[in-house]
Amino acid sequence: xxxxxxxxxxxxxxxxxxxxxxxxxxxxxxxxxxxxxxxxxxxxxxxxxxxxxxxxxxxxxxxxxxxxxxxxxxxxxxxxxxxxxxxxxxxxxxxxxxxxxxxxxxxxxxxxxxxxxxxxxxxxxxxxxxxxxxxxxxxxxxxxxxxxxxxxxxxxxxxxxxxxxxxxxxxxxxxxxxxxxxxxxxxxxxxxxxxxxxxxxxxxxxxxxxxxxxxxxxxxxxxxxxxxxxxxxxxxxxxxxxxxxxxxxxxxxxxxxxxxxxxxxxxxxxxxxxxxxxxxxxxxxxxxxxxxxxxxx
Amino acid sequence: xxxxxxxxxxxxxxxxxxxxxxxxxxxxxxxxxxxxxxxxxxxxxxxxxxxxxxxxxxxxxxxxxxxxxxxxxxxxxxxxxxxxxxxxxxxxxxxxxxxxxxxxxxxxxxxxxxxxxxxxxxxxxxxxxxxxxxxxxxxxxxxxxxxxxxxxxxxxxxxxxxxxxxxxxxxxxxxxxxxxxxxxxxxxxxxxxxxxxxxxxxxxxxxxxxxxxxxxxxxxxxxxxxxxxxxxxxxxxxxxxxxxxxxxxxxxxxxxxxxxxxxxxxxxxxxxxxxxxxxxxxxxxxxxxxxxxxxxxxxxxxxxxxxxxxxxxxxxxxxxxxxxxxxxxxxxxxxxxxxxxxxxxxxxxxxxxxxxxxxxxxxxxxxxxxxxxxxxxxxxxxxxxxxxxxxxxxxxxxxxxxxxxxxxxxxxxxxxxxxxxxxxxxxxxxxxxxxxxxxxxxxxxxxxxxxxxxxxxxxxxxxxxxxxxxxxxxxxxxxxxxxxxxxxxxxxxxxxxxxxxxxxxxxxxxxxxxxxxxxxxxxxxxxxxxxxxxxxxxxxxxxxxxxxxxxxxxxxxxxxxxxxxxxxxxxxxxxxxxxxxxxxxxxxxxxxxxxxxxxxxxxxxxxxxxxxxxxxxxxxxxxxxxxxxxxxxxxxxxxxxxxxxxxxxxxxxxxxxxxxxxxx
Numbered sequence: 001x002x003x004x005x006x007x008x009x010x011x012x013x014x015x016x017x018x019x020x021x022x023x024x025x026x027x028x029x030x031x032x033x034x035x036x037x038x039x040x041x042x043x044x045x046x047x048x049x050x051x052x053x054x055x056x057x058x059x060x061x062x063x064x065x066x067x068x069x070x071x072x073x074x075x076x077x078x079x080x081x082x083x084x085x086x087x088x089x090x091x092x093x094x095x096x097x098x099x100x101x102x103x104x105x106x107x108x109x110x111x112x113x114x115x116x117x118x119x120x121x122x123x124x125x126x127x128x129x130x131x132x133x134x135x136x137x138x139x140x141x142x143x144x145x146x147x148x149x150x151x152x153x154x155x156x157x158x159x160x161x162x163x164x165x166x167x168x169x170x171x172x173x174x175x176x177x178x179x180x181x182x183x184x185x186x187x188x189x190x191x192x193x194x195x196x197x198x199x200x201x202x203x204x205x206x207x208x209x210x211x212x213x214x215x216x217x218x219x220x221x222x223x224x225x226x227x228x229x230x231x232x233x234x235x236x237x238x239x240x241x242x243x244x245x246x247x248x249x250x251x252x253x254x255x256x257x258x259x260x261x262x263x264x265x266x267x268x269x270x271x272x273x274x275x276x277x278x279x280x281x282x283x284x285x286x287x288x289x290x291x292x293x294x295x296x297x
Numbered sequence: 298x299x300x301x302x303x304x305x306x307x308x309x310x311x312x313x314x315x316x317x318x319x320x321x322x323x324x325x326x327x328x329x330x331x332x333x334x335x336x337x338x339x340x341x342x343x344x345x346x347x348x349x350x351x352x353x354x355x356x357x358x359x360x361x362x363x364x365x366x367x368x369x370x371x372x373x374x375x376x377x378x379x380x381x382x383x384x385x386x387x388x389x390x391x392x393x394x395x396x397x398x399x400x401x402x403x404x405x406x407x408x409x410x411x412x413x414x415x416x417x418x419x420x421x422x423x424x425x426x427x428x429x430x431x432x433x434x435x436x437x438x439x440x441x442x443x444x445x446x447x448x449x450x451x452x453x454x455x456x457x458x459x460x461x462x463x464x465x466x467x468x469x470x471x472x473x474x475x476x477x478x479x480x481x482x483x484x485x486x487x488x489x490x491x492x493x494x495x496x497x498x499x500x501x502x503x504x505x506x507x508x509x510x511x512x513x514x515x516x517x518x519x520x521x522x523x524x525x526x527x528x529x530x531x532x533x534x535x536x537x538x539x540x541x542x543x544x545x546x547x548x549x550x551x552x553x554x555x556x557x558x559x560x561x562x563x564x565x566x567x568x569x570x571x572x573x574x575x576x577x578x579x580x581x582x583x584x585x586x587x588x589x590x591x592x593x594x595x596x597x598x599x600x601x602x603x604x605x606x607x608x609x610x611x612x613x614x615x616x617x618x619x620x621x622x623x624x625x626x627x628x629x630x631x632x633x634x635x636x637x638x639x640x641x642x643x644x645x646x647x648x649x650x651x652x653x654x655x656x657x658x659x660x661x662x663x664x665x666x667x668x669x670x671x672x673x674x675x676x677x678x679x680x681x682x683x684x685x686x687x688x689x690x691x692x693x694x695x696x697x698x699x700x701x702x703x704x705x706x707x708x709x710x711x712x713x714x715x716x717x718x719x720x721x722x723x724x725x726x727x728x729x730x731x732x733x734x735x736x737x738x739x740x741x742x743x744x745x746x747x748x749x750x751x752x753x754x755x756x757x758x759x760x761x762x763x764x765x766x767x768x769x770x771x772x773x774x775x776x777x778x779x780x781x782x783x784x785x786x787x788x789x790x791x792x793x794x795x796x797x798x799x800x801x802x803x804x805x806x807x808x809x810x811x812x813x814x815x816x817x818x819x820x821x822x823x824x825x826x827x828x829x830x831x832x833x834x835x836x837x838x839x840x841x842x843x844x845x846x847x848x849x850x851x852x853x854x855x856x857x858x859x860x861x862x863x864x865x866x867x868x869x870x871x872x873x874x875x876x877x878x879x880x881x882x883x884x885x886x887x888x889x890x891x892x893x894x895x896x897x898x899x900x901x902x903x904x905x906x907x908x909x910x911x912x913x914x915x916x917x918x919x920x921x922x923x924x925x926x927x928x929x930x931x932x933x934x935x936x937x938x939x940x941x942x943x944x945x946x947x948x949x950x951x952x953x954x955x956x957x958x959x960x961x
Contacts, residue, residue, distance in 0.1 A: 026805040081829040
């Protein structure tokens, strides 16, 4: 049984491909790297030989991967933009599309800051809220990039709340995080908190129709996270809009991620919602409509 | 109510365009193609100025318009505080109020002056636009402002006529009693810096107005022309396509046109096939490479279409003219209805021929290989004496002085890097670093070589020949640190999955590919776990590669320049300065300048040296064009020489993607 990294890598690659694991090369790379205590495999590692202990660890990890357990859960951590986050089942794993949501949220934040009519701009720190934080990916990035901001995070799943806090703490921003474990529909949510400059969310949005084609990896993630959007996938999104209408300051923004089929629907039936106006819809890197921005008038 | 100015004053100004009369005036300074003379008046302690110069790229009519258009002037003259018409009489006479912000410590001043325009004929029969302005305070049209000095004594005249090359020859006379005591130092500053600075603004204003007007008139078409991404040469050197090159030119554009049509058809076909087979991958890849080429060729192809259309229309009109003139051609112009038609047709063709000539030049320049050297590259110019001992050193010193004067004239910034004088006199070695100018190397590169002088030395009475060598080298920018890529030039390509994407998918799609459109350099990055991180790395890598390409090109030019350099050999002479006969001969183009006052030439090379350089540039441009057209017709290939070279360079840099996957 070979113990050389280079040989193991090709073996694993072949094995994963045969079974139908997506990105077999990436899986092989990262699992092997993890076993030798590295983040990624580079040329220098190709000649290394694994110890017996490392080899048995590798076998265990590979078996898990063969069960289609997501790589991120196996490794226990993964990157999002330029931060490293702890990953733990069944908390939803951030997708690469969501990296752009952070950029859009930052744009909205500066847009509110630019129009200095905001009543709280000088006296108190400005607030934003992330709903459905999951692992806390978006909040961590925003809190890091907006040093004056405070975050009111709202998350339904207790495990996700713990993970959100843990990731904020790991990245040194937990002092500006205010976490609430509740459903969005809870009456009196946020109590007497001041109006928010921004609400950002990556809510469950996969329509029921698409559930059948999902890859096995997603079954390891919380069904609440995946299916919470209801049949059309808009269930939480509509709740979000009402929440934003009630809680945003004038000129504040709501930015959320959605399914690529939602764009037209929102344009047709949700141009306005209360005092919210649909501002624009942005695409992701694959050119699919992915993000929606509302402004409160 | 307004008294018109006497006609003689207009005529006097007009005459200065043809016969410069600087009696009683001393030469003051020379800058930006303009010479300034001044006359001191001991009673008032003030100067009167006479200014002679050229405004390139704009007709006298346009310049007159720019000069008189107050609204436009407010936009380009940064010294204007307030400028408006107080009284208008007819369409050639008005009273103007002008409040000027002079820089500290001079106070603001304002003028009330009457202005009148006349269009006259010069002695040689050209049209001249003459504007006279004189202070006129008797009418009391506007009260004085507090803190602003009202100038009572003010006189300005300006005459503009064509310079025969699409530009304007200008004369200006100026006198101003600013009142209040102003230190001489400031007055000198005003004339030496302020006036030339103002004139350089004046130089640009007509071109800007022309561009703005053309854009408005032509709308989208002009937008396309202005935004063409084919790299532009820095100066329009070609005036018209020489007839000798026309057959090759026509063959080339015919081939390009056919290639473009074939490309278009291929892409359309592939797109149809892709649509029919529901997004099959192989068709898509082919479309990508074809469509990149299509976009590159499109601006050129559009221009060729325009040219061919214009030629066809011109041919048809000529046919019409000949048919109207009848077989025996005895119909006179302007004779009856048909004669009018002939006149109109001829006029139309005249305009059209001009447009055709212009388009031919534009297309020819697009065919030339793109320049690899950035046009604002700085330059190192070295002068060393050659053969001839003391005489050679004296001549080297004069040439060195001449080049500093030329740099000053062109408005370039220069530093004297080395200036080693010999005890017995003259220059042992000198070097200038010239920067902060566009096209500096393009102009000065012709100076490289041996310059020969024939004159009687100071100590002696026999004609001696001695030489000095000049060496000009481009200096690449050291500020590589400031080099930044324009984000509009970068195209981002990331992995695209076929499904709905988003939350339903958990794949590790982090690979990022960047394409730098102008150079075609591609960078792939997949080392890190997220797209975000890979973008950062890819951007850095791209910047390094583009910068490296740029520096390599600079190094190549440098090497080529050095290769062309040789020993200070007598046979390498490029130019002879013959003092006895007052003649400068450039041996490359067989150009001769005569008669020349050598002392003046060395001291103020200005226009004359510029003329020699321009002639050499034209020669080279034509030679390059001929070479390009000949090379293509020989190979029959689609790519021009420049394309092939650029492709070679790009493929060198695209070999190693940043990727650690598949390492083992």
